[in-house]
Amino acid sequence: MKLTKEEYQQMTTEASPKSQVVRDCIWAFCVGGGICLLGEVLKYFYCKWGLTLTDAGTLTSATLIALSAICTMFGWYQKLATKAGAGTLVPITGFANAVVSPAIEFKTEGYITGVGAKMFVIAGPVIVYGMLASVAWGIIWYFWRILFA
Amino acid sequence: MNFVWAFVIGGLICVAGQLLMDYTKLTPARILVTYVVAGVVLSALGWYEPLASFAGCGATVPLIGFGHLLAQGVLDSVEKIGLIGALTGGFTAAAGGITASLVCGFLAAVFGQSKDQS
Numbered sequence: 225m226k227l228t229k230e231e232y233q234q235m236t237t238e239a240s241p242k243s244q245v246v247r248d249c250i251w252a253f254c255v256g257g258g259i260c261l262l263g264e265v266l267k268y269f270y271c272k273w274g275l276t277l278t279d280a281g282t283l284t285s286a287t288l289i290a291l292s293a294i295c296t297m298f299g300w301y302q303k304l305a306t307k308a309g310a311g312t313l314v315p316i317t318g319f320a321n322a323v324v325s326p327a328i329e330f331k332t333e334g335y336i337t338g339v340g341a342k343m344f345v346i347a348g349p350v351i352v353y354g355m356l357a358s359v360a361w362g363i364i365w366y367f368w369r370i371l372f373a
Numbered sequence: 374m375n376f377v378w379a380f381v382i383g384g385l386i387c388v389a390g391q392l393l394m395d396y397t398k399l400t401p402a403r404i405l406v407t408y409v410v411a412g413v414v415l416s417a418l419g420w421y422e423p424l425a426s427f428a429g430c431g432a433t434v435p436l437i438g439f440g441h442l443l444a445q446g447v448l449d450s451v452e453k454i455g456l457i458g459a460l461t462g463g464f465t466a467a468a469g470g471i472t473a474s475l476v477c478g479f480l481a482a483v484f485g486q487s488k489d490q491s
Contacts, residue, residue: 245395252391253384256435260383263430264376281433282469288434289470293477297485310390313401314408314435315383320474322405327478328485339482343475346402350436351471353406354443355463357413362447362459364417369451 248309255311292317296324322346375429382431412440442466
């Protein structure tokens with residue numbers, strides 16, 4: 225097969241990285257969507273059992289976190305994460321995995337400076353910046369209400 | 374129909390994260406921080422609540438929903454108890470999720486074995 229340089233270049237760009245991105249995105253969509261769907265199903269049943277919407281939401285998060293912790297303990301979550309990428313990272317189960325995984329890994333360094341401290345390697349920054357943003361929003365909202373309401 | 378939208382919207386939010394991972398050099402920790410802060414901002418602007426009531430867990434299970442939860446908690450607390458609510462609202466709303474994560478992390482560390490990483 226004879227190809228000019230341009231044709232060859234076009235073929236390689238078409239073939240290699242783009243298809244990888246597309247495959248990553250399909251995995252992320254299906255796994256991430258699946259985790260959200262599982263959450264919705266759990267919430268549906270919790271609501272059916274007479275919990276308020278807020279309580280059902282909290283319990284749904286707690287259940288997903290517990291499931292994620294179990295899967296992380298057996299190494300299943302990490303295996304899924306190599307395929308699903310952001311599909312396993314972005315949902316609350318990814319946050320739980322980021323807490324549980326270093327907690328197990330650094331058990332050898334003891335319960336205080338190992339488990340207790342390393343749990344926050346990724347969760348720490350998430351909580352810190354989330355809180356900073358929410359406090360800023362609270363202050364803005366307080367003065368907004370005084371001035372405009 | 375709720376279930377379909379939870380799957381679709383949740384999936385799309387994850388695809389956005391995947392595109393960030395593939396096209397930028399953002400580490401997972403940075404993406405999680407970005408998502409939570411984005412959730413607070415979107416919720417503060419009033420854009421996230423409509424999505425959350427439409428897509429349910431599709432909007433609340435991804436970490437943007439965690440930011441949304443923080444912002445909603447602060448909003449409620451400020452309305453109830455004034456400026457101190459800015460300090461207490463976030464953690465009050467997020468207490469369940471954070472505590473569950475820490476408890477699960479500890480229990481997993483007690484019962485789990487750290488595997489050889491090789």
